[in-house]
Structure formats: C-alpha cells, structure tokens
Amino acid sequence: MSMPFYVSPEQLMKDKADYARKGIARGRSVIVLQYDRGIAFVAENPQSLRKISEIYDRIAFAAVGMYYEFENLRVAGIRYADLRGYSYDRSDVSARGLANAYAQTLGTVFTQEPKPYEIELCVAEVGHTADRDQIYRLTYDGSVADQHGFVVMGGASGAAEERLKAGWRDGMPLGDALVLAVTALAADPAGGEARALSPEQLEVAVLDRHRPRRTFRRIVGPLLADLLNTDSPIAHAPETDEGVPGHHDTLSGEPST
Amino acid sequence: MKGSSTPGEGRSGSLPAAYLRPGSASFTEFVASVAPELLPGRRPLPAGAVLEAPHGTTIVAAEFTGGVVVAGDRRATMGNLIANRDMEKVFAADEYSVVGIAGTAGIAVELVKLYQVELEHYEKIEGTIMSLEGKANRLASMIRANLGLAMQGLTVVPMFAGFDLDEDRGRIYSYDVTGGCYSERDHHSIGSGSLFARGSLKKLWRPGLAEVDTIRACLEALYDAADDDSATGGPDVGRRIWPTLAVLDRSGVRFLTADELAERVEAIVADRRGNPGGAR
Numbered sequence: 001m002s003m004p005f006y007v008s009p010e011q012l013m014k015d016k017a018d019y020a021r022k023g024i025a026r027g028r029s030v031i032v033l034q035y036d037r038g039i040a041f042v043a044e045n046p047q048s049l050r051k052i053s054e055i056y057d058r059i060a061f062a063a064v065g066m067y068y069e070f071e072n073l074r075v076a077g078i079r080y081a082d083l084r085g086y087s088y089d090r091s092d093v094s095a096r097g098l099a100n101a102y103a104q105t106l107g108t109v110f111t112q113e114p115k116p117y118e119i120e121l122c123v124a125e126v127g128h129t130a131d132r133d134q135i136y137r138l139t140y141d142g143s144v145a146d147q148h149g150f151v152v153m154g155g156a157s158g159a160a161e162e163r164l165k166a167g168w169r170d171g172m173p174l175g176d177a178l179v180l181a182v183t184a185l186a187a188d189p190a191g192g193e194a195r196a197l198s199p200e201q202l203e204v205a206v207l208d209r210h211r212p213r214r215t216f217r218r219i220v221g222p223l224l225a226d227l228l229n230t231d232s233p234i235a236h237a238p239e240t241d242e243g244v245p246g247h248h249d250t251l252s253g254e255p256s257t
Numbered sequence: 258m259k260g261s262s263t264p265g266e267g268r269s270g271s272l273p274a275a276y277l278r279p280g281s282a283s284f285t286e287f288v289a290s291v292a293p294e295l296l297p298g299r300r301p302l303p304a305g306a307v308l309e310a311p312h313g314t315t316i317v318a319a320e321f322t323g324g325v326v327v328a329g330d331r332r333a334t335m336g337n338l339i340a341n342r343d344m345e346k347v348f349a350a351d352e353y354s355v356v357g358i359a360g361t362a363g364i365a366v367e368l369v370k371l372y373q374v375e376l377e378h379y380e381k382i383e384g385t386i387m388s389l390e391g392k393a394n395r396l397a398s399m400i401r402a403n404l405g406l407a408m409q410g411l412t413v414v415p416m417f418a419g420f421d422l423d424e425d426r427g428r429i430y431s432y433d434v435t436g437g438c439y440s441e442r443d444h445h446s447i448g449s450g451s452l453f454a455r456g457s458l459k460k461l462w463r464p465g466l467a468e469v470d471t472i473r474a475c476l477e478a479l480y481d482a483a484d485d486d487s488a489t490g491g492p493d494v495g496r497r498i499w500p501t502l503a504v505l506d507r508s509g510v511r512f513l514t515a516d517e518l519a520e521r522v523e524a525i526v527a528d529r530r531g532n533p534g535g536a537r
Binding site: 249 | 277287291374378380381384386509
C-alpha cells in the first residue's frame with residue numbers, strides 16, 4: 001500500500017486558489033457598471049460564445065474563465081430562476097437567492113473536487129431605483145461580494161479597476177459609461193499604448209430599469225458604434241424595442257425593414 | 258418540497274446535480290426531473306368521479322396578408338352557470354405567438370403559464386427564438402402529457418397562432434385532446450361556440466382581407482357564436498367587457514386596448530340593430 005504524501009490543508013487550498021487565479025487571469029476582462037438607467041455589461045468577446053446572458057426579468061449574468069464551466073452555471077441559473085418564478089411568482093426571483101446558490105456550488109466544488117472552477121461570476125439585478133440595484137461578484141472559491149458602482153473581472157483586472165475607480169461616477173449616461181468601460185478594457189496593463197477596440201470585438205448588454213418585464217437588451221451594430229463615439233449625440237439606448245423582425249432582446253439602431 | 262425554498266434544491270443550498278446537468282433546453286423536461294408534481298399531467302388523480310370545473314369557450318383566428326388575428330370571448334361557464342365574465346383566454350406565448358384556450362379553465366391557464374416559461378426558457382438558454390413549427394410541436398407534447406386528465410373530463414384544447422419569421426406569414430394550428438397538431442388554412446375556431454363562429458367566418462373572410470377587416474370579421478364571428486351558444490359571452494356593453502383580440506405580424510404580438518375594442522364592437526352592435534343576423 002502506498003502512502004500519499006502529506007500536504008497541509010493550507011497548502012492544498014493555496015495551490016487550488018493559485019491554479020484558479022491563473023486560469024482566470026489568462027482571459028479577457030468583463031466589466032459590469034451602473035449607469036443612470038440601469039446596469040451595463042461590457043466584455044471584449046468577438047466570438048459567438050457569450051459571456052453575458054439574461055437570467056430573468058431583472059437579472060443578468062456575466063462570467064470570465066473556462067467557458068464550459070460558467071456555461072453550465074449559467075444554464076443552472078436560468079433553470080433556478082425559471083422554476084422559482086413558475087412555482088412562486090415572477091417577482092419572487094432575486095439576484096441574492098441566485099448568488100447564494102452559486103456561492104454554495106462554487107464553494108462545494110472548490111473544497112471537494114480535485115480541480116476548482118476557473119471562473120469568476122457576476123450576478124446583477126436592476127432595481128426600480130439606482131440605490132436598489134444589486135451587483136454580486138462571486139469568485140472561484142465561493143466568496144461573494146456585494147459591489148456598488150462597478151465590477152471588473154478576469155484578465156488584467158487590476159489596471160482596469162484603477163481606471164474605473166478614477167472615472168466612474170453615479171448617474172452616468174449609457175454612452176459615457178460604455179466609453180469608460182471600453183477605455184479600461186483597451187488599456188495596456190504594462191503601461192504601453194492602449195489597443196483600439198472596435199464595436200465588433202465587444203459584447204455589450206444592459207438591464208434597463210425603466211422597461212417592463214424583461215429588461216435585458218443586447219446592444220450591437222450602429223447603435224453601439226454611436227454610443228461609443230463621443231462625438232455622436234446619442235448617449236442613451238432607445239426606450240422602445242425596434243420593429244425589425246427577430247429577437248426583441250437586441251437593439252441595433254438599424255432602421256426597421 | 259421537503260422544507261427547501263425551491264423545489265428540488267439540495268439541503269446545503271447549492272444547486273443540485275439536476276440543475277447542472279448539461280443537455281435539454283426544455284423547461285418542462287427539467288421540471289419533470291426535479292419537481293414533477295408541478296406539471297399538470299403528472300399529478301396522481303383520484304379514480305372515478307368526474308369533476309365539474311369552469312370551462313372556457315370560443316376562440317377564433319383568421320389570417321390576413323402579413324399576419325394573423327386571434328380573438329376570444331371572455332366567458333367561463335360551469336354547467337348552466339357563468340363562472341367568470343371577464344376571463345382572459347387569449348395569451349401571448351412569446352413575442353411572435355399566441356395561445357387561445359378552450360376547455361377546463363384551471364388546467365388550461367396552468368398549461369399556458371408553463372408553455373410561456375417553456376418558450377422563454379429555450380430563448381434564454383439557446384439565445385435564439387424557437388421556430389414556429391417547433392413551438393407548435395412543443396405545445397402538442399404538453400397536451401399529450403395531459404391525456405390522463407382529459408380522460409377524466411378535464412380536457413384542454415388550445416389553438417395556437419404565430420407569425421412565421423422564415424416564411425413571413427401568419428399560421429394557425431389546432432389540436433385535439435390526444436396531442437394531434439394540425440396546421441389550419443385561412444381561419445379556424447375552437448370551443449363550444451366554434452360551430453357558429455366557423456360558419457360566420459366562412460361568409461365574412463376572404464383571401465387578401467386587410468387587417469382591420471379581419472379584426473372585424475373575428476369580432477363578428479364571436480358575436481354570432483354568442484348569439485346561439487349560451488356558453489359564449491357576447492359584448493357586454495353595460496359592464497364594458499369586450500373580447501380579447503391579438504394581432505400578430507412581423508413586428509410581434511399586439512393586443513388591442515379596451516378603447517380600440519370598444520369602438521369596433523360598438524360599431525358591430527350598432528350595425529346589427531334591426532339586423533340581428535348581420536345579413537348583407
């Protein structure tokens with residue numbers, strides 16, 4: 001019978017945490033921030049594998065790290081929210097409940113599985129007023145933080161966080177908030193020249209507090225380009241949906257056909 | 258539910274394995290695996306006795322160029338009594354489809370609620386809208402699961418209408434109790450007053466009818482159904498209760514407001530004064 005080497009629990013946890021942190025830092029950052037009409041989500045993500053998703057009427061999800069791990073949790077979150085809303089009422093689904101369930105799941109995986117999840121999540125719920133917005137940040141070990149204002153996850157998040165800390169203020173219009181987030185994403189953590197990020201490389205979505213029922217909208221195309229262009233007069237997303245046939249969760253600013 | 262806050266939730270508060278299992282984008286299948294008692298067709302039934310429960314009645318639908326109109330009366334009956342005067346029987350299932358229900362009201366409403374979540378759930382998980390044919394088939398499988406209840410007299414027979422984004426036209430589907438799904442041409446009606454409504458639509462509907470005229474034809478068909486079927490509610494001018502009417506076109510589902518309906522229904526009532534059958 002072979003005897004395993006003794007590893008102290010402290011060392012075991014530290015190794016797991018280091019492993020998870022390294023995995024998360026490899027990817028690109030995601031930024032979640034409040035603006036005057038709701039909460040905006042910005043990711044540098046040119047591919048169709050989404051990092052930002054609708055969970056429920058007023059709740060959305062953003063993640064960084066291993067795609068298949070957070071995709072699994074995203075689907076679980078939608079199942080959790082839909083089942084709860086179906087058996088109780090739509091107003092009984094809260095981001096806090098979901099964040100708790102996620103935290104328990106991440107914590108269990110971190111302590112009991114050989115490999116921790118290499119992901120970081122953000123669950124945000126838009127309130128009817130800005131002070132009732134809830135933004136929860138969840139890390140690989142299951143710790144939860146209730147954040148105010150903004151959250152930066154993944155990649156070289158330290159540098160981006162500094163920029164947001166300097167630039168973010170309460171009640172920013174959407175255009176300004178997106179410009180700030182994109183500047184933070186594009187900045188070179190080593191202090192070199194910032195990269196240029198085109199709208200096509202970004203995945204942007206909002207939870208718009210003034211919409212009835214489902215408040216999640218993706219922002220793409222000309223509308224996103226206009227919002228990111230500081231010379232353009234457009235600083236807000238339209239308040240009504242577009243008449244173009246297709247999924248109503250997308251705002252593109254294109255004229256209806 | 259064993260004292261936990263959400264059905265199927267683990268004791269530790271973490272998400273149970275069934276939630277994390279990859280695979281189906283169907284909410285019904287997920288509920289069947291974690292909390293089957295929440296599904297209408299999965300509850301054990303007492304043998305024998307046939308219940309008397311409120312019934313919903315007449316629904317009509319008609320196509321027009323560029324869309325489809327669905328309308329329903331507001332009455333629910335229980336035997337010879339009126340159980341409800343202002344029940345809604347036409348529901349938006351998602352942005353491009355509506356369901357109209359006839360049959361046992363309680364189960365029908367529960368089925369519609371489940372169906373709405375089913376479509377939204379798919380939309381969120383897959384990130385795209387289900388095809389119209391797919392939606393019609395999902396509804397069929399839900400009615401099939403309800404067969405046990407139907408055999409005890411708790412029948413639900415919906416009518417489904419949607420706008421087909423691929424073909425750029427409206428479509429109507431009807432169902433039978435066994436879950437058979439049939440694509441209907443031009444127009445259709447279900448429920449106790451459907452016999453009269455269908456007869457009326459046959460005379461009033463023509464190919465190429467405009468949207469306003471199709472709305473009028475549907476409202477008149479409901480009027481005719483209420484005229485001869487005691488279970489179908491006519492326009493209630495005193496209480497200002499009007500039929501529910503949804504228009505589906507390429508911009509989505511739109512329900513007519515009470516004011517819009519009042520104007521149209523009052524016009525029909527005025528035209529029928531002294532001409533109750535609406536002969537023309």
